[in-house]
Amino acid sequence: MLKFLKSGFYTTLQDFGRFGYRNIGVPVSGVMDEVSVKKANVLLENQQEDAVLEITMTGPTLLFESPTYICLSGARMSPTLNNKPIDNYRVIKVEAGDILSYGKLENGFRTYLAIKNGFHGDKVLGSYSQYYPVTSTKCFKDSDEIPYEPVKQYEPAISELKLENHLEQQYIEVFKGPEFSILTDAHLEPLFSKDFTVSKENNRMAYQLTEEIGTHSHSILTSGTLPGTVQLTPTGRLIILMKDGQTTGGYPRVLQLSDKSISVLAQKKFGDIISFKLL
Amino acid sequence: MKEVPLTIRPFGEKALLIEWPIEVKESILNDILAFVSAFTNKYQREWELVPAYNSVTMISLSGAKLDFDTAKARVLEVYEKNTRSVQNERFLWKLPVCYESDFGIDIQKTAKSLDLTKEELIKQHTSYEYIVFGIGFLPGFMYLGGLPKSLQLPRRKTPRLHVEKGSVGLAGKQTGIYPQDSPGGWNIIGNCPVPVFDASHEKPCFVKAGDKIQFQSISKAEYDLRKIEGEIGIYNLEKIPLDA
Numbered sequence A: 001m002l003k004f005l006k007s008g009f010y011t012t013l014q015d016f017g018r019f020g021y022r023n024i025g026v027p028v029s030g031v032m033d034e035v036s037v038k039k040a041n042v043l044l045e046n047q048q049e050d051a052v053l054e055i056t057m058t059g060p061t062l063l064f065e066s067p068t069y070i071c072l073s074g075a076r077m078s079p080t081l082n083n084k085p086i087d088n089y090r091v092i093k094v095e096a097g098d099i100l101s102y103g104k105l106e107n108g109f110r111t112y113l114a115i116k117n118g119f120h121g122d123k124v125l126g127s128y129s130q131y132y133p134v135t136s137t138k139c140f141k142d143s144d145e146i147p148y149e150p151v152k153q154y155e156p157a158i159s160e161l162k163l164e165n166h167l168e169q170q171y172i173e174v175f176k177g178p179e180f181s182i183l184t185d186a187h188l189e190p191l192f193s194k195d196f197t198v199s200k201e202n203n204r205m206a207y208q209l210t211e212e213i214g215t216h217s218h219s220i221l222t223s224g225t226l227p228g229t230v231q232l233t234p235t236g237r238l239i240i241l242m243k244d245g246q247t248t249g250g251y252p253r254v255l256q257l258s259d260k261s262i263s264v265l266a267q268k269k270f271g272d273i274i275s276f277k278l279l
Numbered sequence B: 001m002k003e004v005p006l007t008i009r010p011f012g013e014k015a016l017l018i019e020w021p022i023e024v025k026e027s028i029l030n031d032i033l034a035f036v037s038a039f040t041n042k043y044q045r046e047w048e049l050v051p052a053y054n055s056v057t058m059i060s061l062s063g064a065k066l067d068f069d070t071a072k073a074r075v076l077e078v079y080e081k082n083t084r085s086v087q088n089e090r091f092l093w094k095l096p097v098c099y100e101s102d103f104g105i106d107i108q109k110t111a112k113s114l115d116l117t118k119e120e121l122i123k124q125h126t127s128y129e130y131i132v133f134g135i136g137f138l139p140g141f142m143y144l145g146g147l148p149k150s151l152q153l154p155r156r157k158t159p160r161l162h163v164e165k166g167s168v169g170l171a172g173k174q175t176g177i178y179p180q181d182s183p184g185g186w187n188i189i190g191n192c193p194v195p196v197f198d199a200s201h202e203k204p205c206f207v208k209a210g211d212k213i214q215f216q217s218i219s220k221a222e223y224d225l226r227k228i229e230g231e232i233g234i235y236n237l238e239k240i241p242l243d244a
Helices: A034-043 A185-194 A259-266 B025-044 B068-081 B107-113 B118-127 B222-232
Strands: A001-005 A008-015 A054-056 A061-064 A068-076 A092-094 A099-101 A107-115 A171-176 A197-201 A206-209 A229-232 A238-241 A253-257 A273-278 B007-011 B016-020 B047-052 B055-060 B091-097 B130-135 B142-145 B161-162 B166-169 B174-179 B182-184 B187-191 B213-219 B239-241
Touching: A034 A054, A061 A185, A171 A259, A171 B091, A253 A259, B007 B068, B016 B068, B025 B047, B025 B055, B025 B068, B025 B130, B025 B174, B047 B130, B055 B068, B091 B222, B107 B118, B107 B187, B118 B187, B118 B213, B142 B174
Parallel strands: A171 A273, B091 B213
Antiparallel strands: A001 A061, A008 A054, A054 A107, A061 A099, A068 A092, A068 A107, A171 A253, A197 A206, A197 A273, A206 A238, A229 A238, A229 A253, B007 B016, B016 B055, B047 B055, B091 B239, B130 B142, B130 B213, B161 B182, B166 B174, B166 B187
């Protein structure tokens, strides 16, 4: 078991999502930053979609009750194992009784803890991803526990990855969305030339941006939305739906993020600046 | 060969959006659902399909980058060759609602704005069959069509931060049930004790797009009983096959 001595700000169990239930309104969920998680799972020679902990802004304090191997990825959150600093993107052996904790957020917003063979628990509708009320809880709290298989001996094929860093990327790559054509020059000019600030309203469901791009009066019949769909409200506000986002919506869908850009945005927090680049 | 013109467009890297003419019509919904049924039959493991009003969003599950032209050709082939007019078996569900003011916290005010008595409002709300044009927004939230003009009123000026699970509301051209506690701006006229979404069930949502809903007025005492039954998974709902 992995025991939460302290839960942190918002820590959830996530795999790559809950598929096949969007026609009854169940969001896909899954890790916000797939790019970072794939790398950690590759290093541990796991399945790409093996379940990890997604740790947001302020990390938990975790006690390992049996030996295994872990890999951290995503945001840099000053992690320490038994008070000694450790690196992201490196396979690390842990022993029973070891304590992993986190400190200052240095960059990004979400960090991941991957473990050899993935975390277990109860699957609901085919996925481990926490999403309330499909799952009975929305995130971990103090003294929760999560099972994993003890692993005593394992020789990693590669022990460290040096890689391009998407955490510093400021631009978000987008495709035209289904209602792109409602945009006038007055909307397009700021949309592709100005910077936008991530507002306080940002979470696993959606990121709202502070700057508005001008009003409109188009309404659409409610239709499907995806993670990465950029909606334009009548007042001109941009809302980018994320992994726990609603499955359908009634605002025009003006842009659609590339899959990689969803990972880029997932590492942004309140006050960060982004810009849009049309593919 | 079908006569309804479809538009098919890419929607990001892994999805397609198929649109029928922009109308809220049962005939369009039926054409959509016939397509969804035929396509799902053929490519069940590869795609997830989300129908809503006049559109279907099709999400590829393969993980690979979508080849739009190939996918579009498949869609058209299935659509044009499909001869099935009806999808799976569809039902009219009779859902119990307690309209007493413990639950219908806005019912007096709503009746007044609609120029009806409370009894007239309940009588009208329970006399129509509402068609499910799609399920989305929240798990188990049904987009219901067919609300008569006499029951249409604007949503509340200020949304509530907390609307109780099961609340039945009216807003604009819509009526429906809040499947979970959530914020919301609808005028609340009652509460349905039967959960429309329960993740612990093999089929978490018993209703599907194309089904119809009719509400039935129940007393507080019956509500309490149905609520307890619902919590342990006994629904005892009356359902009538639509295509019999």
